[in-house]
Amino acid sequence: MGRSPCCEKAHTNKGAWTKEEDNRLIAYIRAHGEGCWRSLPKAAGLLRCGKSCRLRWINYLRPDLKRGNFTEEEDELIIKLHSLLGNKWSLIAGRMPGRTDNEIKNYWNTHIRRKLLNQGIDPATHRPINEPPTVAAATISFSTPKKEEKITDGFGTKDDKNPVQERCPDLNLELRISPPYQHQHEPLRNGNSLCFACSLGIESSTKGCGCSDNGTGSSKAGYDFLGVKSGVLDYRSLEMK
């Protein structure tokens, strides 16, 4: 059957945006707000597809964008977040106010990757390139994998015959996480437990999560994954998108 194209390609501009187009888009969104990208181009008088408008706004025109070079602190934060989240650029961007996923992705590919390689660190695994295999490996789970679901996590695609796993047999690519050992015997003070996704604010609701946050706010309960709450990695101070 096939999906219909997101827009009528024969009647849309492509390539670099002109100042005039930018102004039209800015004016329209200021007047009407974001949303309904599909109908926006027509309403705004733009010969662009909705996707293109959305991308232009999010990556370039949004007033809250920081622009400019990344600081050393931002570098380190990107590296930390990437080591936790993999190539989940939108999640990483959500924890870096004023930065876009596209910007971070480009910056990673052009600067940080090379920087890590120069330091002898594998940018995919965040381990020394020549490090011998170790026994322990952190395992992270954002959700219960569906049957036949393939999950990409920045370390490759997880299949039964995952070549990455063959190369790195110590890597547990099931990516599950459990609370620290003592919590398994010692319930949290308020009786709640919280999954990693809710703890980091990745899961926007508990609908598909199943943790016992019950909408009480992810900052209230939960264990301190990698020091997220204790300040080793303090993401609470960072705004969400």
Place this chain on the structure above:
DNA sequence: AAGTAGCTCAACCGCATCCGC
């Protein structure tokens, strides 16, 4: 000055996911 190799980043493409019906 001309050629070209390398780099950067805005933009595109296709697929995944969400959500209303």
Place this chain on the structure above:
DNA sequence: AGCGGATGCGGTTGAGCTACT
């Protein structure tokens, strides 16, 4: 529950720029 449209995401491309020969 299933379908289909809308939106979001990550990988990739290519134009423009700079550095080097």
